[in-house]
Amino acid sequence: MDAILPRSALELCREDSGVAEGWIARSRADSSLRPLAILIVCSAVYGACIGAWRDPRLAAFVAIKLPLLLLSTALVDGLLRALVARRLGFELSLGASLRAVLCGFALASVVLAAFAPVVLLFDLSLPAPGSRSADFAHAALGLLHVGAVAFAGSVAVLRQQRWLRGWCIDPRAASRVVGLWLLIDLVVGAQLSWILRPWFGTPGMDVQFLREHPFRGTFYESLFLMFVHVSR
Amino acid sequence: MAHESDASAPQAPQPPEPPPAPERASSRRERGAPPGNAIDLLLRRPDALLLAAERDGLPATLLRLSLLALAGLLAYGLVVGSFAGGTQWWAAPAKIALGTALCGAICFPSLYICLSLCGAQVRMSQVLVLLLGTSASTALFLGGFAPVTWVFSTSSTLVPFVGALHLLVWTISLFGSQRIIRNGLAEIGAKYTGVTTLWGVVLFVTTLQMMTVLRPLVGSSPQLLDRERKFFLQHWSETLEAAVEESSER
Numbered sequence: 001m002d003a004i005l006p007r008s009a010l011e012l013c014r015e016d017s018g019v020a021e022g023w024i025a026r027s028r029a030d031s032s033l034r035p036l037a038i039l040i041v042c043s044a045v046y047g048a049c050i051g052a053w054r055d056p057r058l059a060a061f062v063a064i065k066l067p068l069l070l071l072s073t074a075l076v077d078g079l080l081r082a083l084v085a086r087r088l089g090f091e092l093s094l095g096a097s098l099r100a101v102l103c104g105f106a107l108a109s110v111v112l113a114a115f116a117p118v119v120l121l122f123d124l125s126l127p128a129p130g131s132r133s134a135d136f137a138h139a140a141l142g143l144l145h146v147g148a149v150a151f152a153g154s155v156a157v158l159r160q161q162r163w164l165r166g167w168c169i170d171p172r173a174a175s176r177v178v179g180l181w182l183l184i185d186l187v188v189g190a191q192l193s194w195i196l197r198p199w200f201g202t203p204g205m206d207v208q209f210l211r212e213h214p215f216r217g218t219f220y221e222s223l224f225l226m227f228v229h230v231s232r
Numbered sequence: 233m234a235h236e237s238d239a240s241a242p243q244a245p246q247p248p249e250p251p252p253a254p255e256r257a258s259s260r261r262e263r264g265a266p267p268g269n270a271i272d273l274l275l276r277r278p279d280a281l282l283l284a285a286e287r288d289g290l291p292a293t294l295l296r297l298s299l300l301a302l303a304g305l306l307a308y309g310l311v312v313g314s315f316a317g318g319t320q321w322w323a324a325p326a327k328i329a330l331g332t333a334l335c336g337a338i339c340f341p342s343l344y345i346c347l348s349l350c351g352a353q354v355r356m357s358q359v360l361v362l363l364l365g366t367s368a369s370t371a372l373f374l375g376g377f378a379p380v381t382w383v384f385s386t387s388s389t390l391v392p393f394v395g396a397l398h399l400l401v402w403t404i405s406l407f408g409s410q411r412i413i414r415n416g417l418a419e420i421g422a423k424y425t426g427v428t429t430l431w432g433v434v435l436f437v438t439t440l441q442m443m444t445v446l447r448p449l450v451g452s453s454p455q456l457l458d459r460e461r462k463f464f465l466q467h468w469s470e471t472l473e474a475a476v477e478e479s480s481e482r
Contacts (some may be wrong), residue, residue, distance in 0.1 A: 013348035015423070114345035117338040125445045127461050140463055151430070159464050181465060 009038045009110050011176040012103065020103040020163050026077050027095050035106040036101065040067045042109035046148075046179055054201025061209045065196045070105045073189045074098065088177050090168045100163060101181065108149075108156035113149050134203040142200055155179045156184055194219035270296045274369045279415040285361045295300045299362040304371025305329045308401075311382045315394050316452035323456060327446040332371075335439045336363055339431070343413075346431045351421055351423035358420065365412040373405035391451045395468070398450065399440075440464045 011017040012035075023031040030088070047066030051058035081101060082094040124145060127133035157178055164174040173206070196212045201207055266280030267273050291414065309325025316324075343363055347354045350356040359427075381401055385394045410432045414425050443449055444464040445469055446457065450470075 010344075011346060013345055014353065015351040016353075054448070081252060111345055111349075117341060118434060121338055121438060121445075122463075126463050127466075130440055131464075133460070133466065136466065137461075137463065155427075162384050183300075208397040 008034050009042065009106075012038065012107050013110060015159070016164070020100075020107070020159070021166070024096050024100045024105055027093075032095075032099055032102065036071075039070055039102060039107040039109050042106070042113035043067045044068055045116050046109065046112035046119070049119040049123060050145060050199055052120060052202060053126065053137070054129050054203075055207045057197070058201045058207045061207075062199060064208075065199070069189065069192055069196055070109070072186075072192050073185055074105060076192070077101070077184050077188050078080040079182075081185055084180050084184070085177050088135045088168070088173050088180075089170065090173065090177060091193060092164075092167055096167075100160060101185075101214065103163065104156040104160040107159055108152040111152035111155050112148060114154075119144060119148065129201065129203045138200060138203055145200070153182075190219045194222070235376060238400060268434060270300050270368070271372060274300075274365060274372060274412065276364070277413045278369070279419055281365045281412060282358055282416055282419050285358075290357050290361070293361060297361070297368040301332070301364065301368040301371040302329055304368070304373075305332055306377035308371070308374035308378050308381075311378045312383065312398060313448055314382065315391075315450055316384045316448070318452060319456065320452060322449070324449050327449060328443075331442045332440070332445050335435065335442050338442075339363075339435045339438055341365050342434060343428075343431055346427045347413075347417065347422070348429050350417055352417055352420045354420055354422075358416070362413050362416040362459060365416070366409045369409035370405045373408055374401065377401045377405065390475055390479075392468075392472045395450045395471065398404055402439070403436070406439070407432065 004192075008019060009020040020035075023035055025031075043066045044063040048059040048063040050066065051060070051062035075098075078094065078098045078101070082092065082097040085092040085097050090097075122141060123172035126140060128137075131137075161174045161178045162179060165171045168174060168177075194217075195210075197211050197214070198205065198208065233412045266277050266284040268288075274279060288296075305328050305476050308323070309328040312328065313320035313324030339360070340363060344354070344356065344359045347359055347362075349371070381397060384397055410428070413428050413432075417425050417428065439466050444462055444467045447453075447467065448458060
């Protein structure tokens with residue numbers, strides 16, 4: 001598996017390789033394990049770059065937490081995603097829909113890992129967490145990560161749409177199902193990422209694996225409170 | 233029979249001729265052998281770069297492109313260093329050559345993935361040729377701009393003005409060289425090229441941050457490298473503010 005993992009990761013990026021379609025269609029163990037291994041390795045690499053600016057310990061923590069976030073999002077949404085696909089006329093089993101999502105997350109992770117050296121340059125050259133411009137650097141890095149994740153996510157969604165075209169009579173339904181899957185992942189993923197804070201490591205706050213009360217509050221409550229705070 | 237043609241019948245209007253098919257890789261290959269001169273190859277036949285690498289061998293092509301890139305970057309570095317003089321005569325060319333090489337190494341994985349996403353069956357060696365080709369082409373343009381930039385930089389004493397001039401030249405040279413990758417992609421049968429434009433922006437931003445890390449490049453400083461960590465926009469605004477303060481004190 002180790003020797004073929006990089007090759008599988010690169011083939012996943014190629015449109016005509018048929019690798020992802022094969023993994024989605026076959027219910028063998030390696031059809032799930034390979035995208036899973038790519039997802040874990042590549043998202044851990046990018047995760048380390050997210051935390052590297054704040055502290056090496058946070059880099060190690062986020063290298064564990066980012067694969068955990070993607071996997072938990074895939075698992076929590078799995079059943080709902082399979083139901084949506086069946087409702088829209090797809091002949092996708094629960095396992096096949098889970099493998100389709102794993103392949104999408106794996107592709108996004110490969111793209112993110114490819115940009116990791118660029119992110120690392122900014123981690124190491126922007127003002128340090130203890131400096132007077134730390135807040136600026138924190139915000140700039142946040143924007144950089146948002147851009148990278150948005151790009152990788154868009155690539156994965158567009159590619160997932162093509163992978164699923166063969167599973168339904170109406171090829172246009174692939175856009176609908178992928179759109180709904182994306183919506184479900186965004187809603188649930190935002191809350192799971194809230195639970196798994198800290199990610200970037202806000203300057204002045206302690207470096208820790210999880211906040212003291214990770215299940216206190218929700219992402220959406222905090223968004224609402226921020227909105228109220230700004231509108232006053 | 234109803235469907236038999238009748239010579240006396242008025243001719244049905246002919247459908248317009250279809251537009252010529254887009255030029256395919258095979259027709260480009262038929263256009264002739266790629267020029268042996270690396271400068272001609274980059275400027276006139278960027279589409280034949282990969283073909284030239286196949287013909288001349290990978291090591292020879294990489295060596296030629298690297299030497300060309302190094303020559304152009306060192307020449308432009310001399311012009312950059314001439315503004316402050318002193319240690320910058322050698323430090324600026326060395327930093328520009330080193331910084332460009334580092335940026336190439338940092339952006340290589342993302343280029344490889346972006347080219348794969350474009351639908352191309354691309355090999356690692358081809359990506360290396362395209363990346364070095366882009367660097368060599370950028371260096372070639374920089375070398376061409378060097379005398380013009382030198383005229384301006386010897387006439388000015390303002391660091392922000394000369395810095396902005398170098399930035400303009402760098403932007404033109406880098407984005408003008410992106411066609412090396414676009415043409416290379418067409419040669420290897422890529423379906424989409426939009427992603428490479430985005431990669432070009434990533435490379436550009438990376439070079440700006442790298443040059444900020446390796447500062448001072450234009451101005452002078454008692455230290456060879458300024459250890460303070462800064463974002464390039466922050467560095468530019470501080471340089472501009474310092475220049476405005478200095479001019480108001482005069």
